[in-house]
Amino acid sequence: MKDISRFILCTLLGWKIKGTFPTNTKKYVIIIAPHTHWVDFPMGLLVRNTLGLKTNFIGKKSLFNWPHGFIFRALGGTPVDRTKSNNMVDSIVEIFDQKEVFILTLSPEGTRKKVDSWKTGFYYIAKGANVPIIRGVLDYEKKVFTLLAPFFLTDDVKTDIANLRKGYEGIKGKDPEYS
Numbered sequence: 001m002k003d004i005s006r007f008i009l010c011t012l013l014g015w016k017i018k019g020t021f022p023t024n025t026k027k028y029v030i031i032i033a034p035h036t037h038w039v040d041f042p043m044g045l046l047v048r049n050t051l052g053l054k055t056n057f058i059g060k061k062s063l064f065n066w067p068h069g070f071i072f073r074a075l076g077g078t079p080v081d082r083t084k085s086n087n088m089v090d091s092i093v094e095i096f097d098q099k100e101v102f103i104l105t106l107s108p109e110g111t112r113k114k115v116d117s118w119k120t121g122f123y124y125i126a127k128g129a130n131v132p133i134i135r136g137v138l139d140y141e142k143k144v145f146t147l148l149a150p151f152f153l154t155d156d157v158k159t160d161i162a163n164l165r166k167g168y169e170g171i172k173g174k175d176p177e178y179s
Helices: 002-012 040-050 069-074 088-098 121-129 157-166
Strands: 016-018 027-033 056-060 077-080 102-106 133-139 144-147
Touching (some): 027 121, 088 102, 088 121, 102 121
Parallel strands (some): 056 102
16 A cells, blocks of 8 residues: 555655654654645545555544445544534543554644634644644645654643644645635
């Protein structure tokens, strides 16, 4: 799968990958941005497979219905019912606590549309699980996927979010008007 993914991503689509995932930690949160198009998901899978990494993700419950639900689960997905008021952050932190290896990939925007501010669930998941955040940058304009160094959270949410966002300044998503 690794070679096929690399061939599709790098040879057929002309993308490059800069950076690597950390090898000295078994648990972290990956945030991928900008998330502007449905194509970001298969692009993320191609990058993940090219780098040989097993990651997990959460998605809206309707994605996991028949007939395609089993595919999303096989790819590492877990359905989330966003209509119920439950403490999703605590539930995901508990998963981190229970597993020896767990890598969760999320979109900080929480949607494919343009947003002025990010959702903060990813931040509180990483904080609660005491794991770093890895920033993945999908730059469609340059056809480069970049992995930035692990970001370790402080106790200053506002400053941490501002510093995390700096890694995405000027980056164009698939739909640039949503970047």
